[in-house]
Amino acid sequence: MPIALLLAAIAVAGTNPAPDDSARAPLLEDHDVQVAMARLATEHKDLVSVVPVGALPSRGGRKIEALRIAAGAITPGRPAILVVADIDGPRVWTSGLALDHARHLAEGYASDARTKQLLDTTTIYVIARANPDAAQARFAKPLREVEATGTGVDNDRDGRTGEDPPSDVDGDGLVTWMRVPDPEGEWMADPADPRATIRADRKKGQHGVWKLVPEGRDSDKDKQASEDPELDAVVNRNFPQGWKEHAPESGQFATDEPEARDLCDFVLDHKDIALVLTYGALDDFADKPKTVKDDAPSVKRIPPEGMPESDAALLEEIGRSYKKVAKSHAKSEGDDHGTFQSWCRTQRGLWCVNLELWSIRLDTPDAKPADGKAPPPPEEAKADEKKSEEKKSDEKKPDDKPALSDEAKRLRWIDAKSETARFVPWRKMKHPDLGIEVEIGGWAPFATVEPPPKERDEIAAGELEFLLGLGDLLPRVRVADCTAKDLGGGVWEIQAWLANDAFLPFQSVAGKRSTNVRPARVAIVLPKEAHLLAGERQELVADLVGSGGRKKLRWLVHGAPPSALAVEVDTDRSGTAHVVPEVK
C-alpha cells in the first residue's frame, strides 16, 4: 500500500488528521505528469510549451519531456534556468512540486511582478520527471523503492544475472528489510532503540549477529536471499564526471542509460542554460562542499576533486538567501560521482544549485523523557543553530547513556509525528527458502525520502520563492559607456566597457577550467569604407566578474563616422548587445 494510503488509514483510525495527498507536490504517475504538462501548454499557449528531452525513450518505453516557460520572443543569448526534478527516481513527489512551480509561473505571470520579471528576461525549462522508470515503482504492487533501472550485472558471480531479486516475502504489500542471523553478520540492534539496526562497532566490543538485506526470497537456492536484483545501473550514476567503471550501479559506460544520454543531449542542445537547479539526493547547502584552490594543479594530469574556492564562496552566499525562504532541512548523504549534477557543474561549467528537499530530521527530542513530562515540540525553525548545540550537549553526555544512532534519531521523529506507517515493526518468521527464522520489517519503501503531505506544501512554497529570485543572479553582459572621441583627421577612438551587473560572474572557475562555456564574442562592426587602425576586430572574453564587473575595450577607427559603427557582443547565455558609440 502506498504511504499516502497508509497515512489515510491512520487518519481514519483517528490518530492524526492527514489529507489524502499534498496539494502542491502530489504523487503523480508518469501519465499524470504528461497530462499535467500538456494541459499547462494548452492553457498558457503564449507562455508554456512542451519540448522533448533527448531522442531516446527510457528502457521502460517512457519519453522524457520538458516544459519551456518564457514570455515574449526568445532572443539570442537570453539565459535559461533548467529545473530537474526526480533525477533520483524514488523522490517522485518532487515531480509534482516542479509542476507546481510551472503552474505558478504560468498563472502568476499576469498578476505577479516578480514572476513577470523572471519570465520576461529568463527562460525556464522544467524537467519534472527525469527518471520515469524508477518513479513508476512508486505505484507498483508490492511497493518497492527502486533506484536501478538499467543494465543488470551478475552481482553474486554465479553466472546468472538478476536471478534473485528482492520481493515481498511476508505478503504485507511492502518490500522492506530482513535481519538474517549470520555468524559473520555485521549488524545488530541499537541498544538505545532495538528497532534501529546498526553496524556493530568492534571498538566498543560489539559484534554483529545479522546480515541486513532487502526483503526477498532465495530464488536461486544459494542460501543467500535477494542478492542479485534484476537491474543494477542507476541513471544518476551513469554520467561521465567521476564515473566509476565496473561498479554495478554505474552501467556499462557513461551515458549508456537512455535517460542519462537524453539529459546530456538536452543540456548540449540548449546552450542558453546558465543555471541548473536539481531536486535529488544531493544538497549543496546541507554540508560545506569539499573545496580546492582555484588554481589547484593536476596530479598525473587529473585535476583534484572538489569545488574551486571562488565558486564555493558564491554558492555559500546563494545558500544564505536560500535558507531565508526555503523550508527544507535536508541532511544530504549523497556523493556526487557519476551524477548529472557533477557533470553539469564540472564538465559543462554550468552554475548549479542542487537541493535535497527533504529527509527525516535527526533533531527530534525524545518523546518519553525520564521525568514523565510531555516533550517540547521540535523547534524546526531553529534547526541549524539547534543542530550544533545538540552536538555539544551530546559530547557532554555521561558515558552510561549510549549515544543515539542516526537510525534511532529518525525513529524519534516518527514517534513524535505519529508517522508510524513509515516503519514496519520487525516481525519474526521462518524464511520460506532459507529455512531459518528471520526478522522482516524496518523502513517502508519511500519512507525516508517522501515528506508528509503538509510539509510538501510548505516546501513547494519556499522553493518557488527561491526560484523566483534566481533569474536576477544570472550573468548578463552589456556594453556600457560606449563613446567615440574625435582624434582629428577622421580618426576616432572608440571606447566601451563590457559590463556584468548581476551577482554571478560570466562563468564559474569550474566553467573556465572546463573550456566548455563559449566566451563572449566582442566585435567592432565597421562599414566597408572604414579602416580599423588599432584594436581587435573580434575578441573572445572569458573573464568577467559579477556585481558590476567591467572590462575595457578600445579601438581606433578611420574613414567612417561613429554613427556608422557599432560594438557588438554575443554570448550563448548571457545576453547580446549592439551599441552605437556616442560622440563625446
Next chain:
Amino acid sequence: MSPLLAALLLLQSAAPKPAGGQEPGFPGSPVNHRPKVEIPWNRFYDVAEVYAHLDRLEAAFPGFIRHEVIGQSFEKREMRVYTITNPATGKDTEKPAMWIDGNVHGNEVQGAEAAMYAAWYLLENYASNPDAKDLLDGSALYVLPMQNPDGRAHWIEDANDPHSSRTGYIPTDDDGDGRLDEDGPDDLDGDGEITQMRKYVPGHGTHRLDPDDPRMLVPVPPNDKGIRGDWILLGEEGIDNDGDGLVNEDSKGGYDMNRAWPSSWEPENIQGGAGPYPLRWPESLCIARFVLAHPNIAAVQSFHNSGGMILRGPGAEAFGEYPASDVRAYDELGRDGERMLPFYRYMVIWKDLYTVFGGFVTWTYEGLGILSFTNELWSGEEYFPDESKNPNPGRNFFGTNSQEQKHFFDDKLLLGAGFVPWHPFDHPLYGKIEIGGYRKDVGRVPPSFLIEGMIHRNALFCIRHAKEMPLVAIEEPTVSDLGDGVRAIDVVFRNKHLIPTRTGRAAQEKVGEPDAYTISGRGVEVLAGGFRSDLWLPEKMTLAERDPARLLREEGIPGRGEVRVRWFVRGEGQEATVGWTGEKGRDTSLKVRVR
C-alpha cells in the same frame, strides 16, 4: 579434432599438386601460386572500393565471410563488420574471436587495407595451410575495416594534407566563436592538395633557403653573428574565411574518435577531442554496442599510422600498471611483433608515446579485459632501411627522415611525384607568397611499392596474436577409490595458448562471466568439489561453497597453464562428463568412467 591431428591430415591432403603446376593457397611464396581473389595490394582504396573487395571475398568464399551493417556514420556511410570463420565448425559466437579494425583517424588509411588483408590471407590459405585452417575452424575474426569512413572518404577525395581529416564530420566549434567549421584550410591554387605557404621577407624571417636545394628551408635561430632569415613559414594553405584575424582555426569536424571510449575517459580540458561524453558519435556508439554484444572477443588489434609502434596501454599514468600475468602475455606478443615488423617498437602508450585518455584499446583491455594492441603502421626508417648508406642518419621520434632524405627518396624513387614545387600565389592577407610541399600521401603512408610489405607484416602479426586466444583441453583424468563407494576424480584443465581464459584484468574487475568447471552424469552423485592448489597434497583445495557440480572461478586458466580440479563422487561404474565453459574459449568436455 586436435590441431596436431588436423595438421597431419591436411599435410597429407595438401601434398599432391593440382593440375597445371599450380599449388593451392597463396601463403606468400610467389612461385606457382595464384590467389582466388586478386586484390592489388599496392593502392589505398576509397570506401566503396574497400567494401567492393570484401564483397568479392564474400562471393569467392561463401559462408566463410559475411558482413553485417552495424550502423551508419554521421554522413550515412555504412559501418560494416565482416565475420570470418568456418561456419561448419560452429557459430562465430561460440568461438573465441579477434577484433581487427583500422582507420579510426580518417587520414590513417592503411589500417583498412591491413585489416582487409588479414581476412583475405586466412581465406585464401584456409584449404592449404593448417594454421589458417585451425584459426578459422576454431576461432573467428571480426573485421571492421574503417572506424571512420567519413574521415577516410574526405581524406581521399578532398584536398588534404597528411594530417588533416583525422576527425569525424559533425560540425564543431573549434575556436569558441559560436560558428561551426567556418575557417578550414583552402586549396588556394586549386591543385587538389593542401600544401604549405611560405613568404619571402628579406632580413625579417625565421628561415633561409638551403643553398644546396632551395626547396628546403633551414631554420635561422636568433644569433650573435648578424645572420637573419629571409623566409617565414605561414602554415597550411588557407585564408581567414571568417574575418576574425586568424587563418585555418576552425576546420571540418574537430574531435578525436579515439579519445572518447569509455575507460579512463576525461573531458575536453584534460583530453582534447574527447567530446562532451563518451561514445557521443554514431560510429563509436555502434562499434561499442557490437563489441559489448560479443563477449567472445578475446583479442583486439587496432590499426593507425604512423611511426612504427606496437602499442599497449595504459594510456595514462594515473591508471597504474596492468596485472603482471597480463603483461607477460603482452610482452611475448610485443617482442615477437618487433621481430616480425622491422622498425617497429613495442611501447606503452603513456610512457613511451604520449598520454591518451579514452583510447579504443585501453577500453577493450581496461574495460573489457581483452588483450589489445594498437599498431602505428609505417615508419620513416623504411624509406632508408640501411643506415650505413644513409648520408644523413638519425631519426626523430616518429621515424621521420630529414628533409634531404625525403627529397632524395622522392626524386629518385618516385621521380618527384610526391612533391608540389613551390610556386607563387597572391594571398589576400599575406600578399605575394609561395605555395608548395609534400602531398598528403607522403610521410604517413608508404609509397605504393611498399604497401604490401607493410600490411602483410601487420596482418601476420594479427594472426600471431589470434593464434594465442585461449584453447582449453581437459587432460589426465584420474579416478581414485577412497573406499565406501566414494571416489575422487582429478582433472587437469589446460590452456594451450598464451592468453589466459580470463585476463588478470577481467578477474580483478569481475568483467564478464566466470569460467565454469562442470561434472555431470546419470547416477553420478557429486558430494563435493574444488580447485586444487598443491600437486602433492590433494587435500589442499578451495572447496566449493555451493553447487560442487558447477565450480566457478573468477581467475582464468593462465596462459599455457593449468587448473586442477578434484571432485568427490559416488556412482560406481557410471559415466561422468567433465566440462569447461568460458566466454573466451570454446567449451569442451570429456567423458570419465567412475571406477
